[in-house]
Amino acid sequence: MTNADFFIDYSRCIGCQACVQACSECDTHRGVSMIHLETIERRDSVQTAPQVCMHCEDPICARVCPADAIKKTPDGVVQSSLKPRCIGCSNCVMACPFGVPKYQVAIDQMMKCDMCYDRSSVGKTPMCAAVCPSGALTYTTLRNIQQTRPGVPVNEWQFGKEIVRTKVYVMVPPEISRVEVGLVQITTTAASLPDDPYDVALMLES
């Protein structure tokens, strides 16, 4: 075990998909990528955001699992579902506030990011953070990140009335101490936009 932590800096993501490729080469889930690379308002922006498992202190996915299949290690990493126990009910997929667990139809089992436990448990950097060229995904010490980045690392989230503390940090502007996530009504719909028959992004979004 090391004292390194995982940091996500969404503003640094350039959408190169290197983390997605690297993730699928991880030995704990070879060939399947566990990372979500989200696009943000595709029509108006090229911003992308990588989403790895945040490894909650009190993992909701594990709490809702009826088959007792999701376990947390002593160093706080929430593991993928246990093959002999997972019944493929997708409760965890619905419950995770970050949308991390993926239900794999082919093997009827949930799989999720386990911070490359074969690597991080022996002090190596997880695959995605090792290849990220822009430092959007970083595996380093808290002290190092505070010295080298303008933002502050935060690992506390608020979803409605629920406070969630996570092992993984996100970099936010210094005035923010807790990320508040509320329901946002999306006003931009395909109908409200001017017609553009060649807008591929709009076609994908609608």
Add this chain to the structure above:
Amino acid sequence: MQEKSGCEKCKNCDEEKATPQWKNDFPISWDGDHYVSRREMVKFLTLGSSLLAAANWLVAWVWHRGRKETFPSSLIGSVAALKKEKSILFRYPTDKDPCIAVCTPSGELVAYSQVCTHLSCAVIYKEEELFCPCHNGVFELRVGRPTAGPPTRPLPRITLEQRGDRLFATGVEVTA
């Protein structure tokens, strides 16, 4: 342990103080899960082995009870004939079980299975002993204990009952 330290930190601690039993049975932490698995394993082994032992005793008891009641009482000859002949052969409890009844020098009537406990040859009455000619095995007459030769176990004893002059075999006693 981990659950507890997490509980101290949380803000709604008062509400969650009473952890329901099922949560202890399905812990989220690895350590807790391993503990429960070990405990389940030990529980399974303990209950399983005691169940196995109990089942063994039950089977032995049922078999023992059934066995005792199945011995018939059968006439094997007259007391006068045995006293005259010194030994007579008979079959008990079935036709495939050869037995030998002996009148000892002190006048006592005893009977044993004729099958030597070494390699199943037939024992004969010879010189106030039961003698197995195959490998020179010798059993004494009082309780059928082996006294010489290769046999290590005593002969099964046939219980006898005198009714007037008639002699009946009433059971088989196997001693270890």
